[in-house]
Amino acid sequence: MSELYSEKLIEHFRNPKNAGEIKDADVRVTVGNPVCGDVMTFTMKVRREKDKEIIEDIKFKTFGCAAAIASSDILAELAKGKTIEEAKTLSYKDIVRELGGLPPVKVHCTQMAVDGLKKLIEEYERKKKRNHC
Amino acid sequence: MDKRKVYLDNNSTTPLDPRVLDVMFPFLKEKWGNPNNIHVWGREAREAVETARENIKRMINCRDGNVYFTSGGTESNNWALKGIAFANIDKGKHIITTKIEHKCVLNTCKWLEKQGFEVTYLNVDREGFIDFDELEDALRKDTILVSIMLANNEIGTLEPVREACELVKDKSNAYFHTDACQAIGKMEVDVESLGVDLMTISAHKFYGPKGIGALFIRNGVKIDPLLHGGGQEKNMRSGTENVAGIVGMGKAAELVMKELDADKEKLRRFQKMIIEEILEKVKRTHLNGPSDLEKRLPGNVNFSVEGVEGESIVMMLDDYGIAVSTGSACSSKQLIPSHVLMAIGLKPEVAHGSVRISAGRFNTDEDIAYFLEVFPGVISKLRSISPLWQG
Numbered sequence: 118m119s120e121l122y123s124e125k126l127i128e129h130f131r132n133p134k135n136a137g138e139i140k141d142a143d144v145r146v147t148v149g150n151p152v153c154g155d156v157m158t159f160t161m162k163v164r165r166e167k168d169k170e171i172i173e174d175i176k177f178k179t180f181g182c183a184a185a186i187a188s189s190d191i192l193a194e195l196a197k198g199k200t201i202e203e204a205k206t207l208s209y210k211d212i213v214r215e216l217g218g219l220p221p222v223k224v225h226c227t228q229m230a231v232d233g234l235k236k237l238i239e240e241y242e243r244k245k246k247r248n249h250c
Numbered sequence: 251m252d253k254r255k256v257y258l259d260n261n262s263t264t265p266l267d268p269r270v271l272d273v274m275f276p277f278l279k280e281k282w283g284n285p286n287n288i289h290v291w292g293r294e295a296r297e298a299v300e301t302a303r304e305n306i307k308r309m310i311n312c313r314d315g316n317v318y319f320t321s322g323g324t325e326s327n328n329w330a331l332k333g334i335a336f337a338n339i340d341k342g343k344h345i346i347t348t349k350i351e352h353k354c355v356l357n358t359c360k361w362l363e364k365q366g367f368e369v370t371y372l373n374v375d376r377e378g379f380i381d382f383d384e385l386e387d388a389l390r391k392d393t394i395l396v397s398i399m400l401a402n403n404e405i406g407t408l409e410p411v412r413e414a415c416e417l418v419k420d421k422s423n424a425y426f427h428t429d430a431c432q433a434i435g436k437m438e439v440d441v442e443s444l445g446v447d448l449m450t451i452s453a454h455k456f457y458g459p460k461g462i463g464a465l466f467i468r469n470g471v472k473i474d475p476l477l478h479g480g481g482q483e484k485n486m487r488s489g490t491e492n493v494a495g496i497v498g499m500g501k502a503a504e505l506v507m508k509e510l511d512a513d514k515e516k517l518r519r520f521q522k523m524i525i526e527e528i529l530e531k532v533k534r535t536h537l538n539g540p541s542d543l544e545k546r547l548p549g550n551v552n553f554s555v556e557g558v559e560g561e562s563i564v565m566m567l568d569d570y571g572i573a574v575s576t577g578s579a580c581s582s583k584q585l586i587p588s589h590v591l592m593a594i595g596l597k598p599e600v601a602h603g604s605v606r607i608s609a610g611r612f613n614t615d616e617d618i619a620y621f622l623e624v625f626p627g628v629i630s631k632l633r634s635i636s637p638l639w640q641g
Contacts, residue, residue: 122565127565127569130562130565130566131566131569133635136634136635137635147637151598151599151602151638152597152598152599153579153598154559154578154579154580154585154587154598154599154602155559155580156637156638157637158637177635178635178636178637179635179636179637180557180558180559180636180637180638180639181559181562181580182559182561182562182565182578182580183561183562183565184580185559185562185580186562186635222585223580225585
């Protein structure tokens with residue numbers, strides 16, 4: 118664990134590739150609270166291939182520190198192309214590893230991004246159920 | 251081409267003036283003597299220490315007291331509070347301070363509370379000013395010390411220390427201490443006109459080195475030392491003197507006396523330019539701290555920018571080579587927003603978007619122009635990826 122931000126984190130913060138909103142998203146969720154200083158909004162689009170459900174795209178909008186913004190971006194990158202079932206296994210540790218370490222006080226930012234993904238999947242599955250009924 | 255670098259974080263620390271470094275060098279290289287020795291090495295160091303002390307005394311117009319060297323602002327504030335508290339325990343155990351002091355005052359007060367002292371923390375208004383009625387009401391027979399800062403480090407509020415000190419002297423027997431770390435080098439500081447009994451000074455806030463500071467103590471003030479040992483500094487602060495640091499601080503004081511008027515005029519001008527232009531160019535941005543610049547520390551600016559978080563502003567400006575600070579929770583180790591911004595009544599979500607810009611002696615008109623050119627774009631970029639911003 119480092120006390121400073123890694124070069125990789127700074128790069129994702131400066132030039133996030135997944136910032137924005139998906140217009141025709143299947144689901145849209147918000148995690149965090151402005152009072153606490155971090156709010157993340159995620160939109161997700163899923164495509165079906167035979168019996169598989171694949172995350173086609175995830176975009177984020179984040180109010181928060183550099184670590185929160187970079188974590189959101191990395192999360193989107195890690196989840197894209199994965200099936201819903203595969204994405205369920207992603208943990209904050211995957212983001213920390215991908216960022217090349219993180220100051221300990223910032224680890225909660227990565228957890229918040231993962232919570233965002235969990236909520237996206239929950240919401241997606243709830244919607245699917247509703248549509249089936 | 252080298253990336254442009256603009257340092258606008260002079261309330262955190264100031265650059266070491268090259269003229270200060272020049273006079274320090276010999277005391278690290280060949281004049282390494284211990285000023286407590288009577289041989290030639292010792293005498294050379296002693297002479298330098300005393301010349302520096304005289305410069306510092308002159309800078310603050312110290313006529314009725316002395317300045318004692320310490321390791322910096324934190325030690326001086328600890329010493330003033332603990333030293334007065336324990337030396338005057340027979341007179342009372344009550345201390346008054348404000349909610350917007352530096353952490354080294356507030357956390358010392360918290361510690362003193364654990365030792366059985368009672369502390370009143372004065373409220374401040376929306377611009378950070380104390381209220382005289384509240385101060386008067388807080389004074390008690392057993393109040394031994396009132397500690398109110400001269401200039402706030404985050405929002406630049408210049409507390410009415412002279413008037414507060416007068417009130418305290420008029421209505422009580424308490425000593426008056428002020429933390430002048432931010433003020434020195436940026437405005438006139440005169441202990442005679444202020445009337446204070448104790449005053450904290452830190453060299454690295456006025457273009458001197460880190461690790462050196464001083465405490466002014468008026469004659470007749472009853473105070474215990476914080477550090478006991480070999481009896482240096484007239485038995486008030488033991489430990490072999492940091493000679494190079496002291497010499498540097500003395501030179502920094504000499505430069506302040508020479509250049510304060512010009513520095514101050516420049517800092518006022520930069521401050522006004524930044525405030526006026528940013529408030530106009532970047533919508534939904536608010537100034538924290540006094541809007542009347544006469545009541546604000548020259549060079550200090552503090553904004554709350556809606557829709558973005560402060561640490562991300564600092565990081566994004568850093569990418570452009572610009573250094574500023576923030577009071578946001580994310581930047582602190584405790585993950586709570588600045589106690590100063592909370593005390594002036596900001597909502598946490600607004601405090602998270604705070605950014606402090608502080609100019610200093612070495613900033614140029616080009617620096618300010620570059621900052622003013624970059625800042626609005628950085629805010630737009632961060633707002634464009636913020637869920638709290640609907641442009």
